[in-house]
Amino acid sequence: MAKVEIKVNGVxxxxxxxxxxxxxxxxxxxxxxTGTHVGCDTSQCGCCTVHVNGRAVKSCSMLAxxxxxxxxxxxxGLAKNGKLHPVQRAFSECHGLQCGFCTPGMIxxxxxxxxxxxxxxxxxxxxxxxxxxCRCTGYINIVKAVKRSAKLxxxxxx
Amino acid sequence: MYALNYVRPKSLAEAAKFxxxxxxxKLLAGGMTLVPTLKxxxxxxxxxxxxxxxxxxxxxxxxxxxxxxxxxxxxxxxAISAAVKKAxxxxxxxxxxxxxxxxRNLGTLGGSVANNDPAADYPAAVLGLSATVxxxxxxxxxxxxxxxxxxxxxxxxxxxxxxxxxxxxRAAYAKFHHPASGYAMAGVFVVVTAQGVRVAVTGxxxxxxxxxxxxxxxxxxxxxxxxxxxxxxxDDFNEDIHVDRAYRANLVRVMAKRAVAKLAARGR
Ligand SMILES: Cc1cc2nc3c(=O)[nH]c(=O)nc-3n(C[C@H](O)[C@H](O)[C@H](O)COP(=O)(O)OP(=O)(O)OC[C@H]3O[C@@H](n4cnc5c(N)ncnc54)[C@H](O)[C@@H]3O)c2cc1C
Ligand code: FES
Ligand code: FES
Numbered sequence: 001m002a003k004v005e006i007k008v009n010g011v012x013x014x015x016x017x018x019x020x021x022x023x024x025x026x027x028x029x030x031x032x033x034t035g036t037h038v039g040c041d042t043s044q045c046g047c048c049t050v051h052v053n054g055r056a057v058k059s060c061s062m063l064a065x066x067x068x069x070x071x072x073x074x075x076x077g078l079a080k081n082g083k084l085h086p087v088q089r090a091f092s093e094c095h096g097l098q099c100g101f102c103t104p105g106m107i108x109x110x111x112x113x114x115x116x117x118x119x120x121x122x123x124x125x126x127x128x129x130x131x132x133x134c135r136c137t138g139y140i141n142i143v144k145a146v147k148r149s150a151k152l153x154x155x156x157x158x
Numbered sequence: 159m160y161a162l163n164y165v166r167p168k169s170l171a172e173a174a175k176f177x178x179x180x181x182x183x184k185l186l187a188g189g190m191t192l193v194p195t196l197k198x199x200x201x202x203x204x205x206x207x208x209x210x211x212x213x214x215x216x217x218x219x220x221x222x223x224x225x226x227x228x229x230x231x232x233x234x235x236x237a238i239s240a241a242v243k244k245a246x247x248x249x250x251x252x253x254x255x256x257x258x259x260x261x262r263n264l265g266t267l268g269g270s271v272a273n274n275d276p277a278a279d280y281p282a283a284v285l286g287l288s289a290t291v292x293x294x295x296x297x298x299x300x301x302x303x304x305x306x307x308x309x310x311x312x313x314x315x316x317x318x319x320x321x322x323x324x325x326x327x328r329a330a331y332a333k334f335h336h337p338a339s340g341y342a343m344a345g346v347f348v349v350v351t352a353q354g355v356r357v358a359v360t361g362x363x364x365x366x367x368x369x370x371x372x373x374x375x376x377x378x379x380x381x382x383x384x385x386x387x388x389x390x391x392x393d394d395f396n397e398d399i400h401v402d403r404a405y406r407a408n409l410v411r412v413m414a415k416r417a418v419a420k421l422a423a424r425g426r
Contacts, residue, residue: 131258
C-alpha cells in the first residue's frame with residue numbers, strides 16, 4: 001500500500017491505495033470522478049485522457065502513484081462557476097458527439113492540443129487527436145468543434 | 159496487474175544501487191510500454207523504480223558538434239525543442255511522429271531505446287546517426303547496441319543516462335505508420351555525414367538494421383532513383399495480418415526514396 005496525494009481539479013486528496021492502482025481507477029473509484037471514462041483499457045482510445053501537470057495523458061496507462069504530488073485536471077474541473085469551458089461549449093454547439101462516451105477524453109485532448117497550437121489547421125487537428133477514438137461521429141463534427149473551440153479560446157470569451 | 163512496490167529514488171546513484179540489490183526490480187520511465195505490459199500480466203516485477211523525474215536524466219544540450227539528450231526526456235520535449243530542430247531537424251520530426259500526443263507526453267527516449275521494439279522509431283535515428291548510448295557503466299556505439307527483437311547490449315541493472323548524437327550534414331526520416339497503433343510499418347532514417355551515407359530501417363525486420371546496399375548506392379548518387387537497384391534481403395522480414403514480406407520490402411524502398419527526396423530540401 002502507498003499513500004498517494006494528488007491535487008485534483010484544485011482540491012488536494014490523499015488516499016491509501018495499492019501501488020498498482022491505475023490513475024483512472026483512482027479518479028473513478030476512490031474519488032468518484034466518473035467523467036473520466038475507461039474505453040479500451042489498452043492505451044488506444046483516449047477516453048481516459050486527463051491532464052497531469054498540464055499535459056494530456058492516458059490515465060489507464062499510468063499508476064496513480066506516478067502522479068503522486070502532481071496536479072491533475074479532469075473533465076469535471078473544466079467548467080467554472082456553472083459555466084461550461086469554451087471547448088465543452090463548442091462540442092455541444094457543433095454536435096461533436098453522439099453517444100458521448102469518447103467526449104470527456106476528446107475534450108481533454110482538445111484542451112491540450114490548443115495549448116500547444118492555438119490556431120491549428122485541419123491536418124494538425126487530425127494529427128493532434130490521433131490518441132482518441134470515436135465510434136459514432138465519423139469525426140467530422142469533432143474537427144468542427146475543435147476549430148470552434150480554437151476560435152472561442154482565441155477570442156478570450158468564456 | 160500483479161501486485162508490486164513502487165519506489166522513486168532521489169538520484170541516479172540511488173536508483174542503480176536499488177536495482178543492484180533487487181534482482182526482480184524493473185526501471186520505469188514513461189511507462190508507455192511497461193504499464194500496458196504489466197496490465198496484461200506479460201511481466202511480473204517486485205518493484206518499479208521510477209526514474210522519470212530524475213533531473214540527471216533530463217535535458218538537451220548541443221556542444222562540440224554533438225547533441226546530447228537525457229534518457230528521461232519525453233518525446234514531446236524532443237519534438238518541440240528549438241535546439242534539436244536546429245541541430246537535427248529530422249530527429250525532432252521523428253519524435254513528433256511517435257504514437258499520439260498522450261504517448262509523447264509520457265514516453266521517453268531512454269525507454270524507447272532500451273525497449274528496442276522492432277517497430278519503434280528512435281532506434282532508426284540512433285543507428286542511422288551512429289549515436290553513442292551512455293549508461294551508468296559505459297559508452298556503447300549504436301552499431302553494437304541493438305541486438306534484434308527487443309534485445310540490446312544492456313546488462314542487468316545498467317541504466318541509460320543519455321544518448322549522444324553527432325550532428326550530421328543532413329538527415330531525413332520517412333515513416334509509413336500503422337494507422338491504428340502509430341508504430342512504423344516501415345521507417346527509414348537517412349543520414350549524410352563527412353564520412354558517407356548511413357541508412358537505418360525500422361519496422362520491417364526483426365529489429366532495426368542498416369541497409370548497406372542503399373548506403374553504397376547513395377554514396378555514389380544521392381538521388382531517390384539510386385535506390386531502384388539496391389539489393390534488400392527480405393527473408394527475415396516480418397509477415398503479419400497487415401502486410402506480407404514483398405509489400406514491406408516495397409514500403410522500405412519507397413520510404414527510403416521519400417527520405418532521400420526530403421534531404422534535398424534540407425540543405426545545411
Ligand atoms: C498507443 C501507443 C502508441 C505508440 N506508438 C509508438 C510509435 O509510433 N513509435 C514508437 O517508437 N513507439 C511507440 N510507442 C511506444 C512509446 O514510444 C514508449 O514511450 C517507449 O517505447 C517506451 O518508453 P517509456 O519511457 O514509456 O518506457 P517504459 O515503458 O517506462 O519502459 C520501457 C522499458 O525500458 C526500460 N527503461 C526505461 N528507461 C530506461 C533507462 N533509462 N535505461 C535502461 N532501461 C530503461 C524499462 O525498464 C522497460 O523495460 C507507443 C506506445 C503506445 C502506448
Ligand atoms: S481507456 Fe485509456 S486509452 Fe482507452
Ligand atoms: S460519440 Fe460515441 S464514441 Fe464518440
